[in-house]
Amino acid sequence: MTTFADGTTSTTTADLIALDERWSTHNYHPLPVVIAEAEGPWVTDVDGRRYLDFLSGYSALNFGHRHPALVAAAIEQLGRVTLTSRAFHHDQLGRFCQELATLTGTEKVLPMNSGAEAVESALKVARKWAYRVKGIPDGTAEIVVAASNFHGRTTTIVSFSTDETARADFGPFTPGFVVVPYGDEAALAAAITERTAAVLLEPVQGEAGVIVPPPGYLGRARELCDEAGALLIADEIQSGLARTGPVLALDHEGVRADLYTLGKALGGGIVPVSAVAGRADVLGVLRPGEHGSTFGGNPLACAVGRAVVRLLETGEFQERAATLGAHLHARLGELVGHGVSEVRGRGLWAGVDLAPGGLSGRAASEALMARGVLCKETHGATLRVAPPLVISRDELDQGIDAIETVVRVR
Numbered sequence: 001m002t003t004f005a006d007g008t009t010s011t012t013t014a015d016l017i018a019l020d021e022r023w024s025t026h027n028y029h030p031l032p033v034v035i036a037e038a039e040g041p042w043v044t045d046v047d048g049r050r051y052l053d054f055l056s057g058y059s060a061l062n063f064g065h066r067h068p069a070l071v072a073a074a075i076e077q078l079g080r081v082t083l084t085s086r087a088f089h090h091d092q093l094g095r096f097c098q099e100l101a102t103l104t105g106t107e108k109v110l111p112m113n114s115g116a117e118a119v120e121s122a123l124k125v126a127r128k129w130a131y132r133v134k135g136i137p138d139g140t141a142e143i144v145v146a147a148s149n150f151h152g153r154t155t156t157i158v159s160f161s162t163d164e165t166a167r168a169d170f171g172p173f174t175p176g177f178v179v180v181p182y183g184d185e186a187a188l189a190a191a192i193t194e195r196t197a198a199v200l201l202e203p204v205q206g207e208a209g210v211i212v213p214p215p216g217y218l219g220r221a222r223e224l225c226d227e228a229g230a231l232l233i234a235d236e237i238q239s240g241l242a243r244t245g246p247v248l249a250l251d252h253e254g255v256r257a258d259l260y261t262l263g264k265a266l267g268g269g270i271v272p273v274s275a276v277a278g279r280a281d282v283l284g285v286l287r288p289g290e291h292g293s294t295f296g297g298n299p300l301a302c303a304v305g306r307a308v309v310r311l312l313e314t315g316e317f318q319e320r321a322a323t324l325g326a327h328l329h330a331r332l333g334e335l336v337g338h339g340v341s342e343v344r345g346r347g348l349w350a351g352v353d354l355a356p357g358g359l360s361g362r363a364a365s366e367a368l369m370a371r372g373v374l375c376k377e378t379h380g381a382t383l384r385v386a387p388p389l390v391i392s393r394d395e396l397d398q399g400i401d402a403i404e405t406v407v408r409v410r
Ligand SMILES: *Cc1c(COP(=O)(O)O)cnc(C)c1O
Pocket: 058, 113, 114, 115, 116, 117, 119, 150, 151, 152, 153, 202, 206, 207, 235, 236, 237, 238, 239, 263, 264
C-alpha cells in the first residue's frame, strides 16, 4: 500500500488488477502495471515504482503527463465554463478553430472528440462533397484506403480495416471503400476512378508498426487525387502535432491534404479533443443539423486545444522530436542484426521489429516493464517506441539502454 501526496492510499497491484478483470470489459490486454500518478515522461505505480513512459498514450501524451501549461489552461477553464453544447456560442470555439487552422495552414476546423469521430466526420464530408460538388451519382461514392490502416473502431471504420481481429463478427459492414496496398503507387492509381470521392491515408501507419511509405508516395497520391478530382484526406491523429518533427507528418514531403484528421495530442492528454481541419469549400458542404456532437468543441476541450496549439507555436517540440528522434534512430539502428530485424519511423517514433526466434513483443514489453520502461507491442513482434516529446536526452538514453539490454542478441 502506498500513501500519496494528497493523503489517499492504494491497495495492491494484484487487487486492483483483479478488480479490473472482474468489472471491466476485456477489450484490452494491458501490461500488469497499475499507474497511480504521472509527471512529464514518468509514471508511478501504486507500489511507488517509477517507469519511463515510452508509449505516450499512443501519442496522446506528446507533451508528457500533466504539462504545466496544459493543466493551467484546463484549471482556468474549469473555473469559467466547461460545456454549453453547440446550441449556443461560447468564447473559446472560434479562437480554437482560428488558432488550429493557422497552425496547420488550413481554412476551417470541425471539432469533435475522439479520433474515430474525426475520421467519421471526414468520411461524411467527403461523401457529401462528392455528391454535391464533384457530381458523383448518389450512393456510389468510393473512398480509397490502404491495407493495414488504423483509423479507429466504429462500425464504418472497421468496415475497411484489414485486421481480422478488429473486424470479425462486427458486420454487416459499410460499403463504399476500396482497399489498396500501402505505399504502392500503381495500385493506388488503378483504384482511383471517377467515382472516387477521396483517398484516406495515414502519412505514417502507426498501429501497423510505424510504417513510413516509400519517398514520393504521398506526393504521388496528391497528384493522382488532383488528376481525378478526388480529395486527399490525411489521418494525422497519431503522426501529427510534432510526433515526427513537423506539425504535420505530410510536411516532410511538402504535400498538402484537403482534409486532415487530428486528435490524440490535441487534447494534451487531459481531455479527448479531435478535429477535421481543411479546405473551407469542402468542410463548407455541411449545413446545420447534418452533423454534430454534444461534446464536440466544448469550452474545456477548446481551452486545452488552444494551449496545445500555443505549445506548438514555439517550435520547441518540433525541434525536440527531430533532434531526439535522430538520436533514437541512430541508437536503435545499431541493434539491427543483434536481436532486431528492422527499425522504422520518423522523429521520436519508432517501430522495432524483434528478430524471429527471439522474444515475442509481449515478452519484450514485460521485460522492459521490469526494467522501468513502459512500451507496448503491436502485431506480435514489433515494439512501438514513442516517448513524450518533453523527455530529456538522458532519460531517452536510459530507456534505450533498457531496450538494448532486453532485446540485444550478440
Ligand atoms: C488512434 C487513432 C485513431 C482513433 O482515435 P481514437 O481517439 O482512439 O478514436 C484514428 N486514426 C489514427 C491514425 C490513430 O492512430
